Amino acid sequence: MTSRRFGQQSLIQLLGHWQQTPSRIPLWQQLAAALRLLILDGRLVQGARLPGERELAAGLNISRTTVSSALAQLREQGFLQSRQGSGSQVVIPASSTSAHRAMSSTTQLDLSTASLMAGAEIHQAYTHAMELLPSQLQTSGYNHKGVLPLRESIAQRYCLRGLPTTPDQVMVVNGAVSGLALILRLLAGPGDRVLVDHPTYPSALSAIRGASCQAVGVPLLSGRWDITGLKATIAQTSPRLAYLIADYNNPTGYCMDEASRAEIAAIAAQTRTPLVIDETLAELWYHEPPPLPVAAFSNSEQVISLGSASKSFWGGLRIGWIRASPSLITSLIQIRDSLDLGSPLLSQLAVGWLLDNSDNFLPQRRRILKQQRDDCQRLMQEYFPEWKTSMPVGGLSFWVELPGMQATQFSSRASDIGILLGTGTRFGLSGAFDRYLRIPFTADEQTLRQAFQQLQPLWSTLPENTAAANYRKIF
Structure with a gap:
């Protein structure tokens, strides 16, 4: 198991814009969700040691009690283990069931991976x-x-x-x-x-x-x-x-x-x-x-x-x-x-x-993927008109620009209902690209529509989107 220790600044950069203000979700739950997302994404690897509670609280400008509560939830869910004098280390739950238990929905969909099923x-x-x-x-x-x-x-x-x-x-x-x-x-x-x-x-x-x-x-x-x-x-x-x-x-x-x-x-x-x-x-x-x-x-x-x-x-x-x-x-x-x-x-x-x-068989595979690409773009325009993207001429995914630094917040909420998203920060250095998502089009239209139907209410409740919606109603 690696003993790599994440410094305060490195972890803060990885967390990105995790804090949702204003929000009805307690701050400690928001922090726990953001850290869990980093573990599920593989950006916090097995055995990595987190900064101490006092150090992390000072770096994030939040109370130590908030940090302590967040880490306690992750320990309960099987994502951290702590020892006196050694701090907290990342662990992967012993079974996929344990990891899934941390997500409240029984529906599981991985939109963080761009890969094909076997033909x-x-x-x-x-x-x-x-x-x-x-x-x-x-x-x-x-x-x-x-x-x-x-x-x-x-x-x-x-x-x-x-x-x-x-x-x-x-x-x-x-x-x-x-x-x-x-x-x-x-x-x-x-x-x-x-x-x-x-x-x-x-x-x-x-x-x-x-x-x-x-x-x-x-x-x-x-x-x-x-x-x-x-x-x-x-x-x-x-x-x-x-x-x-x-x-x-x-x-x-x-x-x-x-x-x-x-x-x-x-x-x-x-x-x-x-x-x-x-x-x-x-x-x-x-x-x-x-x-x-x-x-x-x-x-x-x-x-x-x-x-x-x-x-x-x-x-x-x-x-x-x-x-x-x-x-x-x-x-x-x-x-x-x-x-x-x-x-x-x-x-x-x-x-x-x-x-x-x-x-x-590759020509047929390309035709199917091209149709799925077109379907995915149409569905994104239907459910998330604020998202900006260009049509890829190859590959397996869209690079989506969000209106603000919302990728980490949105992905944290999505993971709570069993949908994994690829935040832009996974593809950048030092926490860059928190206003981007990578959305693969390797799933069929029905699967994507079901996912977007579940994601749209979460998206609309993000603070920045709620404020924009209220502004549009006024004017």
């Missing part, structure tokens, strides 16, 4: 993999680089996207985040800076923190990347590497245009800054495919590509890959022993079949 093709893929498995049983089963048939399929996929690739340039890993962690272990060390889009994927931020590195954000502009800002940030901070999501940035859904890809590749070559380009959503486009991969604009070894089967096919397929120069792949293999000994053979064979046959 019929997943069963087909594993059936085919079982037929191929005997050919692998005469080996040790350990393969740090990945089985050759899968690496050939991945390389062929890159070739079809306009980036010539050989199997020697591909390494199979246990998901894209695992691949990023491996790259960080090779290229960065404790205290090093890693440049990221801002906002960006929360699990990538967790991997960067796990490597004891410091993420440095470059804000995304409206629908595009700030190339000038990125170049200036590299010059000012000298990051060890940059992690960017060029194909349907998670959470904004932005797609980097071709000119920006060429510029960023040139900047990486000039500054000798390795680029790690996350392409896990590249196959989920709804109008036209994205431009050529960023690596296609570089003749150097500075661009590393990350891919995964989890977004395009199914989250249960914990198979990802790294595309890089053969020499870098060799270096990554040499340090992999400290993380794992390879990826599951059966899943590798299944993913190979999915890649080779994706033209038979």
Whole structure:
């Protein structure tokens, strides 16, 4: 269990705008709900130690009794444990039933995760993999680089996207985040800076923190990347590497245009800054495919590509890959022993079949998702006309701008009725983006309508929204 201690300021930043004033909900219950949300989101991890009651009360400018009551409720619900002289530590309830008991509703819906259910093709893929498995049983089963048939399929996929690739340039890993962690272990060390889009994927931020590195954000502009800002940030901070999501940035859904890809590749070559380009959503486009991969604009070894089967096919397929120069792949293999000994053979064979046959089912998957995207936008306009968003051309979610700093408050109330929301603060640094939500459109229309019907009354009772409604009635 980690012994990481959250300082007063760090926890305050994570809490964001948690306080609802005026409100009929006691302040200690509001604080308990906000802290519980951080635990359920994974931003307060198992074993993390909270600041002392006196310190936290002073930082939040509330009474110590309020803090004590909030922590007592979390201990009762199984989210904290306290020992004399050791403070309070975060714990995950022993069973999901315990966690759900903290939520008052029996209806559970996770709108904090953007992922697909398994289609019929997943069963087909594993059936085919079982037929191929005997050919692998005469080996040790350990393969740090990945089985050759899968690496050939991945390389062929890159070739079809306009980036010539050989199997020697591909390494199979246990998901894209695992691949990023491996790259960080090779290229960065404790205290090093890693440049990221801002906002960006929360699990990538967790991997960067796990490597004891410091993420440095470059804000995304409206629908595009700030190339000038990125170049200036590299010059000012000298990051060890940059992690960017060029194909349907998670959470904004932005797609980097071709000119920006060429510029960023040139900047990486000039500054000798390795680029790690996350392409896990590249196959989920709804109008036209994205431009050529960023690596296609570089003749150097500075661009590393990350891919995964989890977004395009199914989250249960914990198979990802790294595309890089053969020499870098060799270096990554040499340090992999400290993380794992390879990826599951059966899943590798299944993913190979999915890649080779994706033209038979991905187009239909895109059509369904496009319809769900349109349905989700229409429902948001119907139930939450104050929300602002743009139509994503790819990916799995909307990046929603709220009228004010309301994401934490709203998400805390939603969790009380059994609906988990992805607050913008999960995707930012130092508590940024509390006026944003990420809303996935991976659920069907009926499910989303039921969720929005339950959420709308909660939204309307937030203090800022009540005041705005009263103002509209007067004028």
